[in-house]
Amino acid sequence: MSTDEWLHALAAELRRRGVEAGAVVAEAASHLRESGEPPLTVFGAPAAYADALVDSLRTPRPRSHGPVRLDVRGVTKSYGRRRVLTGVDLTVRAGEVAAIVGANGCGKSTLLRICAGLEAPDAGTVHRSGALGWCPQAGGTAEFLTPDEHFTLVGAGRGLARPAARDAGRRAAAGVDWDPAGAPQGRHLSGGTRQKLNLVLAGLGEPDLMLLDEPYQGFDHGSYLDFWAQVWDWRDAGRAVVVVTHLLAAADRVDTVLDLGGRA
Numbered sequence: 573m574s575t576d577e578w579l580h581a582l583a584a585e586l587r588r589r590g591v592e593a594g595a596v597v598a599e600a601a602s603h604l605r606e607s608g609e610p611p612l613t614v615f616g617a618p619a620a621y622a623d624a625l626v627d628s629l630r631t632p633r634p635r636s637h638g639p640v641r642l643d644v645r646g647v648t649k650s651y652g653r654r655r656v657l658t659g660v661d662l663t664v665r666a667g668e669v670a671a672i673v674g675a676n677g678c679g680k681s682t683l684l685r686i687c688a689g690l691e692a693p694d695a696g697t698v699h700r701s702g703a704l705g706w707c708p709q710a711g712g713t714a715e716f717l718t719p720d721e722h723f724t725l726v727g728a729g730r731g732l733a734r735p736a737a738r739d740a741g742r743r744a745a746a747g748v749d750w751d752p753a754g755a756p757q758g759r760h761l762s763g764g765t766r767q768k769l770n771l772v773l774a775g776l777g778e779p780d781l782m783l784l785d786e787p788y789q790g791f792d793h794g795s796y797l798d799f800w801a802q803v804w805d806w807r808d809a810g811r812a813v814v815v816v817t818h819l820l821a822a823a824d825r826v827d828t829v830l831d832l833g834g835r836a
């Protein structure tokens with residue numbers, strides 16, 4: 573069965589089960605592109621994978637009773653005449669993971685930037701508590717600094733001495749299958765490796781609230797799985813994590829799915 577045939581079959585199986593197929597199929601397609609492996613090896617038969625997805629969407633996890641780290645109320649945002657967000661609410665507590673999902677252009681990154689305080693909403697409020705870790709979708713690294721220099725610089729801002737920052741950065745990098753020791757300046761890193769650097773920087777100093785905008789772009793399949801393992805570890809350590817993602821396959825394990833729907 574070719575990848576296209578498998579994806580069509582998955583879409584049909586999901587629709588048959590009453591699940592909106594678009595985002596899930598796009599996610600599966602992106603995995604398959606990255607992994608280069610046959611769909612039957614990665615996901616198994618379309619019907620069985622659709623069953624597993626539907627089951628996972630029905631399994632609620634007990635909610636955390638930790639303190640609220642992010643509270644978004646009635647956030648509305650327009651660019652010119654174009655309304656991007658309308659009355660968005662989101663609450664994330666310590667020990668919880670929230671996923672922000674939706675079609676390309678529906679406002680996921682805009683919402684995350686507003687949550688990070690990088691942009692102001694037209695209406696509504698955002699309250700954060702605790703230290704913030706931020707991983708943008710792209711950019712965020714310096715062309716002329718090595719990874720170790722990034723760790724030192726960002727670590728200093730978070731109260732870490734130089735050796736502690738470097739060790740923490742290298743340890744976190746190993747968690748996504750990357751060894752940054754002796755790595756070249758940012759401008760010479762591949763796109764996926766730059767994203768690994770961004771992700772490691774977001775987690776430096778163990779911030780209470782992590783805002784991650786599709787942080788796994790360019791990761792190979794193994795690093796992508798490592799990323800989610802890292803997210804569950806952060807959650808279990810009591811951190812609040814918000815991930816912008818197309819990856820509804822992780823919906824069984826996140827505490828909140830905020831679906832911003834179709835294109836704004």
Ligand SMILES: Nc1ncnc2c1ncn2[C@@H]1O[C@H](COP(=O)(O)OP(=O)(O)OP(=O)(O)O)[C@@H](O)[C@H]1O
Pocket residue numbers: 651656674675676677678679680681682683836
């Ligand atoms: N600074 C800006 N000025 C004008 N329009 C903007 C600005 N930032 C975003 N937009 C528009 O707002 C809409 C939402 O963009 P946003 O990047 O938040 O979507 P998204 O859901 O994150 O998309 P994707 O899944 O492709 O990353 C898009 O139409 C985008 O072109």
